[in-house]
Amino acid sequence: MTLVEKIGIVFKVLSRENSRIVHSVRYTCCLVVLPIISFLFFAVILSKGVPSDLPIAVLDEDHSGLSMKLVDMIDSTPTPECRYFVYDMNEAIDLMHKGKIYAIVQIPLGFQKNILGNKPAHVETYNSGANISANGLISKDIQTVVTSFSVGIQLQILQKQGLTAAQAMAQAMPVRFVKHVLFNPYINYGYYLAPCFMPLMLVMFSVILTIFAIGSELKYGTAPEWLALAKGSCRLALAGKLLMITLIMSILSVIMYFILFVNIGVPMNGNIFVLFISTILLILAYQAIAVFVIALTCNMRLALSVGGGYSVLAFTFSGLTFPIMAMDFPMQVMSCIFPFTHFMKIFVDQAIRGVSVSHSIDEIIYLLLFQLLVVFVLGRLRKVCTDKRYWGKI
């Protein structure tokens, strides 16, 4: 068979697949409509990026000028908003139980008196750990405020003792730190979550569609027709069948990156070409896994359950929320069987960190290795497609 003939065959299978796509509502929707809806969903829900104005309660037992000033300062930071002023702790805890506040700031009696009397004063916060993302942001802001408030008081005391402003500053904070937050300077939530969720949607739909495309041939017993069109070549039949899904998913990934980098504003510091290639490799890797699953189970719905479950798991193992290095060793090993984990490493390196391409090469090779799964099951797939016993399975 010459190359031209092969291409001709692939095109024949492709056009057959296209008519299947057009004639099935499910197929079209999963291929185009649902992925775009999901992208828009993430674009909207993550558009705000940094959570701001999270309600907290203040229990100010001191009611003094200084305590009010501290409350004002806390209120003016981006994350917490002092929405409730309560009179006792039970009331505050009640608000927390009702889900209205994330934290309680308590300023005990004698706050101003102690500060003016050169005695240590107390400030306590009670921060709900039920939502650690809100907790982290609120406690960071409150801590910053209390620290700068405290430094301000020190400066005043020291200046009263006759030091100049600069001397007082050097005395109050002998070691200053210069903060450099690399790559995600705004600690933007969208930057963490969007790059993880949106490719995951691509992955999910690629897996489902690939299993559906092959599985429906088995279910309705049209597999021989499909193979016959490819002149019995399993490889060409597969290529023609999956090409459209790969193509459309790649186009969708362009839309996805447009939303990610332009709308949400995720930094793009590295090589976008490498990133795009690895996205296509990611789609292909998951398609290979899908072919593997359907060929082994030869039962569309079981394959869909297994493939769907597997693609959802990838999120947990991606390491973007809970780092892989913190997991137990067996779980670290398990994280390698998800192409998505490797892709996320490439994404972080190429888009957010902008390191040189050489750091991503081994991850790209891992992604390529997943494609080999198809080679293992080609024989099995041919058997499944030609043997009547495997068809019509529910």
Add this chain to the structure above:
Amino acid sequence: MNKFIEYFKLYATEVKSVMRNEYRSIFSDPGVMLILIFALIIYSVIYSLVYRPEVLTDVNIAVVDESHTHSSVQLTRAFDWAPNTHVSARPLDMEEAKRMFDAHEIYGIVHIPKDFEEQIMSGRQSAVSVYCDASYFLMYRQVFQDVVATIMKAGAFVELQRLMQKGVNLPQAKAVTQPIIYQSHTLFNPYLGYGTYVMPPIMLLIIQQTALIAIGMIGGTWREYNLYRSIIPKGRDRLSSIPVVAGKAITYVLIYATTIAYIFGVHYRLFNYPTNGNVADCVAVIIPYLLSCIFMGITISTIFSKRESSLMWLLWISIPSILISGCSLPKETIPHWLYTIGQVLPSSDALPAYIRVQTMGASFNDVVPEVSRLWIKVFIYGATALISMDILLHRNFATKLEKRLLQTRIKLKKDLENIIRRRNKYAARVETTEEPKREVRRLTIDKSIFRRHKDKQIENNSEK
């Protein structure tokens, strides 16, 4: 009254037969079993194992110490001692540190300048630079908090020493260096464990997700294999919708009761998730949640005509539904209109309510708004389940009628063809026998079937 009892008996037999068939379709189908029964257990176990370490400790950082003095070495040691950071490398310059950083060997860099000790000794301010990797959220938080806390502590220590050199006594010096003692208490999740934070909402969400998909699968199967028609009891035209919905709901409630019992009885203890809530309060949240999920599932299942449809349509909503419930992102971040749309899902009420009860130890009174909204959803989805099931069964019934109609139509057509054939035959004979043709032409197709009798007579006549 008798009629009522009769109906009740009929309904009871229908419920039984629906339940029997429901169980049969579930347990004869590994794909459904995987999702309906095992998914909750498998996912809970895998996720819990992944998040078992709960917190990230000993993140590798590098210290670039250009000062090489006693105080800088002390500071480096302090970074190492901090709970979350571990000084794994002491590169000579920033270039090397950056290379290690790019190779993911370290996740933070602290740069101590050349004149560090000099500045401190001479009573001036010395600057330490901190480079934190914010591309991984948890990593950033751990490294940054620890490094900053260590630097602040070191600074306070230097200040204390200076003051004491000046002859200030210890308590006074302490009051100057630390005018405000700040204490932060973390409630409900003291070590800010990641598993403790995400697992309760995830486990609850899996219930909704698997219920919607699995019920849709079974519903699709029933439609695909016409089970709704084949289990119609004798002497009835179609199933009634109430027993079908009831039978299905009871089956799923029983199955989920078992798996949920595992989650809360065994799994919670195995992985030590917080159980601050009263058991009765938790159950009060979970019952309406489970019911509304099941009724919603039954409603949606009537739409699917094929068994694989539900998974294809619904798989992707798992992550959006956990985001929109406000349990991972604070709900203040979500645009209001989107949050309102999200309220159609039972999880949007149940997840926050459950976390407040179980993790935060809130009482039932605190979650009354959510629980009442959940009960409203139970009734709404119960009603939609009944209505959509009724439409579905009616349509099935209608197609049955249609089939009968079609059969009669086919029969009529055959009769018609027969008649025409006979007519032609007759006409041929007539031609040969040269009888008047007027009689023949009057036999039009429309009326011919009604003239079957007459036709026969004519035929008989002609034979005579």
